[in-house]
Amino acid sequence: MSEFLPEWLDLREPADLRARSSEVTNAVSARFALRDHVRVLDLGSGTGANLRATAPLLPKRQTWKLVDREADLHGAAKSRLIVWADSAECLGDDVRLHKDGREIDVIFTVADLASETKYLVDELLDLVTASAFFDLASEDYIRVLAKAVSDRRTAFYATLTYNGQRRWTPHRPADNQMASAFHRHQLRDKGLGNAAGPLASAHLADQFRLNGYAVIEGDSNWRLERSERMLIEELVRGHAVAAxxxxxxxxxxxxDWINVPRTGAVVGHTDTFAIPAS
Structure with a gap:
């Protein structure tokens, strides 16, 4: 399993979409309900899944800057977004999408998020967002990002941040041992400093509150059943590799742990929405 392969991102997208916290999505929608146009920065944008999930919450006109360090992922995102849209116009390397009455301009940017995030945030933006991203980032990265976003008084929306909860069906005695190894592995440097892993959502909430933001959090847990066998098996393999x-x-x-037939899994995530308190 790789966090960055298009095949993995495609496999997890339906589970991600289903898991999003309705309390948090309602707050996001309400925040921008009276706006005609929003400008959005999507960090670690992958195949564009975050745009596809978040665009229905936002006004009729949207401008998204999708940022990733992998140019190949932008190619995958562009092709998937064109298929998703009702119609699309290519504008050089970028694209204009029409979906459910919305006009969405998408700009693709390759950047090293470890060194360039602060400059990306220092633009005219209404929302900074990322999905399944911050558990791969360090506590220092989260602190710097929260300060940069709050300095611009921009809204912030992070979805599917892994929070360390994991249960398998059926349960086996080695589950906790494997989870512990997985978490130790997750704390390694993934390109943004030693990762915060399961503590990332707590760091996000703390840092935005320290910067004078109101924070809403909601569970966005995967609840996988037998019908999602391929995703469950990929999770199992990922744990085994990490261990x-x-x-x-x-x-x-x-x-022995790999060879247990799994019929279900619960994977804990947290969604976070932060806005200036006043």
């Missing part, structure tokens, strides 16, 4: 790389669990335990 093998981090060490501390013997190979037989890992192999």
């Amino acid at each position: 093998s790389e981090i060490g501390g669990i013997d190979a037989k335990t890992i192999v």
Whole structure:
């Protein structure tokens, strides 16, 4: 499993969409209900799934800047967005989408988020957003981002931040041992400093509150059933790879754990919406 492969992002997209917190999405929609146009920055935009999920919450005219470090992901995003839209116009490297009465201009930007996020945020924006991103970022990255966003008094919306909760069906004695290894592996540097992992959503809330923002949080847990066997199996493989790389669990335990037929899983995530308190 790779967090950045289009195939993995495609596989998880339906579960992500279903899991989003309705309390938080309602708050996002209400925030921009009286606006004619919004300008959105999407960090770590991948295949454009965050745009597809968030655009229905926003006004009729939208301008999105999709930022990722991988140019190939922008190509995947562009093709998927064109298929998703009712109609589309290519504007050089960028695209204008028409979907459900909305006009959405999409700008694709390749950037090193480790060094350029602060400058990207320092633009005329109404919303900074990211999905399944901040558990891969460091506490320092979150702190700097929150300060940059709050300095511009911009709204902030993070979805599907992994929070460490995980339950498998059926349960096995090695589940907690495997989860511990996975979490230790997750704390490694993923390109944005040593990752905050399961503590990321708490750091986001704390940092925005420290910068004078009101914060709304909601659970956005995956609740996977037998029909999502491919996603469950990919999660299992990802845990096994992480446990093998981090060490501390013997190979037989890992192999035995992989070979358990899984019929369900719950994976905990948190959605976060932050706006200036006054």
